[in-house]
Amino acid sequence: MRIPLIAGNWKMNTTVAEAVNLVHSILDRLDKIEGVEKLLCPPFVSLFTMKELLKGSSIKLGAQNMYFKTKGAYTGEISPLMLSELCEFVILGHSERRGYFGETDEIVNRKVKAALVNNLKPIVCIGETPEDNETGRAEEVLYRQLNQSLNDIEPIQDIVIAYEPIWAIGTGKAASGEQSAVTIDFIRNTMTKLWGKRISQDLRILYGGSVTSHNIAEFISQPEIDGALVGGSSLKPKDFLDITNQAATIKVPHTSTHLRTKE
Ligand code: PEP
Numbered sequence: 001m002r003i004p005l006i007a008g009n010w011k012m013n014t015t016v017a018e019a020v021n022l023v024h025s026i027l028d029r030l031d032k033i034e035g036v037e038k039l040l041c042p043p044f045v046s047l048f049t050m051k052e053l054l055k056g057s058s059i060k061l062g063a064q065n066m067y068f069k070t071k072g073a074y075t076g077e078i079s080p081l082m083l084s085e086l087c088e089f090v091i092l093g094h095s096e097r098r099g100y101f102g103e104t105d106e107i108v109n110r111k112v113k114a115a116l117v118n119n120l121k122p123i124v125c126i127g128e129t130p131e132d133n134e135t136g137r138a139e140e141v142l143y144r145q146l147n148q149s150l151n152d153i154e155p156i157q158d159i160v161i162a163y164e165p166i167w168a169i170g171t172g173k174a175a176s177g178e179q180s181a182v183t184i185d186f187i188r189n190t191m192t193k194l195w196g197k198r199i200s201q202d203l204r205i206l207y208g209g210s211v212t213s214h215n216i217a218e219f220i221s222q223p224e225i226d227g228a229l230v231g232g233s234s235l236k237p238k239d240f241l242d243i244t245n246q247a248a249t250i251k252v253p254h255t256s257t258h259l260r261t262k263e
Contacts, residue, residue: 002202002203002204003035003036003037003038003226004035004037004077004204004220004226004227004247004248004251005036005037005039005040005203005204005206005226005227006036006037006039006074006227006228006230006240006243006247007039007040007041007089007091007123007162007228007230007234008040008041008230009064009091009094009095009205009208009229009230009231009234009242010022010040010042010043010234010235011043011064011231012043012186012236013043014042014043014054014092014235015045016045016046016049017042017044019027019042019049019050020046020049020053021058021135022235022237023040023053023054023245024053024174025052025237026237026240026241027053027054027057027059027214029101029241030057030059030240030241030244031057031059032056032177033241033244034058034182034248035225035248035251036100036244036247036248036251037060037246038058038060039052039059039060039061039062039089040059040060040061040062040103040234041061041062041063041064041089041091042065044078044228045256046063047061047063047083048086048230049084049172051086051087053145060087060088060089061086061087061088061089062087062088062089062091062121063078063083063086063087063089063090063091063120064090064091064094065078065090065092065094065097066078066079066080066083066090066092066111066115066120067079067080067111067112067114068080068110068113068114069108069114070114070118070250071186071226072204074217078181080111080114080117080118080120080185081088081118082108082113083196084118084119084120085251085258088121089118089121089122089123089160090115090120090121090122091110091121091122091123091125091229092111092112092115092122092123092124092149093105093108093111093112093124093125093126093145093149094125095104095125095127095164095166095169096165096169099166104251104258105145105148105149106142106143106148108149108150109148109149109150109153111148112124112153112159113153113258114153114161116153116156116158117221121158121160121161122158122159122160123157123161123162123206123229124150124159124160124162125162125164125229126142126145126146126161126162126163126164126194127145127163127165127166127168127169127208127209128141128142128165128166128185129141129166129167130167133167134207138165138183139183139186140191142163142183142186143190145211146161146187146191146194147184147190147194150194150195151239155195155196155199156199157199159203160203160204160205160206161187161191161203161204161205161206162205162206162207162229163180163183163184163187163205163206163207163208164207164208164229165180165183165209165234165253166207166211168208168209168210168245169208169209169210169231170210170231170232171209171210172210173192174209174210174211174212174215175207175209176218177215177218177219177221177222177225178222180219180222180225181222181223181225181228184205184207184222184224185224187205188200188201188205189222189225191203193200197213204226204227205224205225205226205230206225206226206227206229207219207225207227207228207229208228208229208230208231210232211228211229211230211231211232211233212239212243213233213238213239213242213245213246216228216242216243216246216247217246219251220246220247220251221250221251227247227251228243228247230243230246236242253254
């Protein structure tokens with residue numbers, strides 16, 4: 001069974017005080033929503049406070065990035081070991097990390113491995129540029145990102161894949177539900193080739209890119225789409241609650257009939 005996941009990526013927004021206010025404004029109502037997993041990914045500096053605030057609730061906590069080394073002389077970096085005390089998930093390979101900070105598939109691969117060793121669930125982001133799309137190279141790029149980011153990793157159900165077309169992130173130009181379902185189907189088929197059918201049927205694959213309370217229904221009603229990674233709208237309490245409520249109402253969890261054994 002794939003439990004739908006609605007994840008809020010707050011990016012580099014909110015001071016600690018603002019994060020506390022934002023959580024207070026959604027905590028009780030978000031906590032009560034059943035049937036979907038709810039995840040908040042604030043900036044690093046708010047993780048400890050958020051952990052305390054979310055204690056005893058059904059809301060999960062995630063980070064937005066990490067380094068792949070456990071500890072050492074890497075000034076300014078945050079390790080998976082540090083995060084493992086604070087949160088359950090970590091977003092890796094977001095297109096803003098790839099675009100602004102030069103993260104390659106090889107770096108993402110090292111981070112995914114390090115996250116898993118430290119019992120963190122990676123949300124691995126992939127997505128094509130507008131140019132890839134225009135030149136018909138989207139599938140080739142997505143295949144490469146999956147193949148390289150997940151290279152030499154034992155198939156495991158704890159990884160979440162987020163399909164985020166770069167042209168849709170923060171632009172207000174979301175992909176259509178149908179369009180993204182076709183691509184997510186391609187992603188699942190690719191994972192079947194890489195990891196086998198049983199695990200790939202259980203992997204959660206999210207859509208991300210300008211998701212709002214007005215378009216979430218379009219995505220979540222597609223059987224292949226298991227939830228959303230939400231940027232801008234996750235900073236607006238009413239919108240994020242509305243998105244999560246709609247996901248819980250619309251989504252019937254997909255049931256897989258097989259046993260969870262290794263390929
Ligand atoms: C994101 O940051 O992952 C994202 C999808 O952003 P937005 O929803 O603002 O497009």
